[in-house]
Amino acid sequence: MTRPSLVVFSAALLIALAAIPPRAEAQELCVRVARANLRAGPGTDQKKTWEVYENMPFTQIDRKGDWIRVRDVDGDEHWIFRNLVTSSYKCLTVKSERANIRKGPGTNFDTWFTVEKYTSFKRIGAEGKWIKVEYEGETMWIYNTLVWP
Numbered sequence: 001m002t003r004p005s006l007v008v009f010s011a012a013l014l015i016a017l018a019a020i021p022p023r024a025e026a027q028e029l030c031v032r033v034a035r036a037n038l039r040a041g042p043g044t045d046q047k048k049t050w051e052v053y054e055n056m057p058f059t060q061i062d063r064k065g066d067w068i069r070v071r072d073v074d075g076d077e078h079w080i081f082r083n084l085v086t087s088s089y090k091c092l093t094v095k096s097e098r099a100n101i102r103k104g105p106g107t108n109f110d111t112w113f114t115v116e117k118y119t120s121f122k123r124i125g126a127e128g129k130w131i132k133v134e135y136e137g138e139t140m141w142i143y144n145t146l147v148w149p
Contacts, residue, residue, distance in 0.1 A: 027060040028149060029070065030091035030122070031084060038078035042067030049078050055091040055120040057149055073118070073148040090123040092131065092147040099146040105130035112140055121147075 034054050039046040042064045050072075058070035058080070067079045073095050099119075100111040105127040121133035121142070129144045 026071075027087055028090065029058045029060055029068070029085040029087055030089060031056040031058075031080075031120075032086040033084050036080060036084040038070075038072075038080055039067075040079070042069070042079045044081075046079065049076075052118075053120060055093075055122050056118070057091045057093055057120065058085065059149065091120055092123050092133070092149065093118055093120040094142075094146055095148040096146045099142055101133075101135075102130075102141045105132070105141045109141065 031052055031054055036052050036056075037048050038050040038052060040049050041047075056072075058072055058078075060068050061071050061077065062069035063082075064079075066082050068082050068085065069077060069079050070085075071077050073093050094115055094117050097117050098114055101113050101115055102109045103112050121135050123131060124134050124139070125132035126144070127141075130141045131144050131147065132139060132141055134140075
């Protein structure tokens with residue numbers, strides 16, 4: 001390649017690379033309905049992989065028509081119909097085997113009750129390392145290392 005050709009090639013490569021949009025951050029989604037079926041592929045004819053409940057969080061990793069490919073708390077991938085999820089609020093799920101739900105943001109507050117893995121909440125705030133959540137109309141607190149995302 002002669003020098004002028006190399007310059008033209010380099011310029012064309014830079015223009016092509018500039019046209020590629022930056023990689024979008026994975027979008028967090030929440031199940032917005034009481035129950036939702038996750039599927040092995042994009043369609044109701046695909047095998048059901050998991051039944052989840054309201055406020056279960058997922059990370060969107062792909063989309064095909066009206067179906068969204070998501071990743072769950074365990075790193076597994078599923079497909080869900082787009083009308084069953086929202087990005088208009090944040091949610092989280094318990095990732096440890098059990099977690100204490102407290103009446104305030106600290107261990108000096110009483111434990112209200114204990115929940116098991118995959119119990120999901122709507123996130124409404126935070127104070128330090130404590131996350132303020134809503135569950136069945138009540139406001140409560142959970143420690144941030146016990147939940148995902």
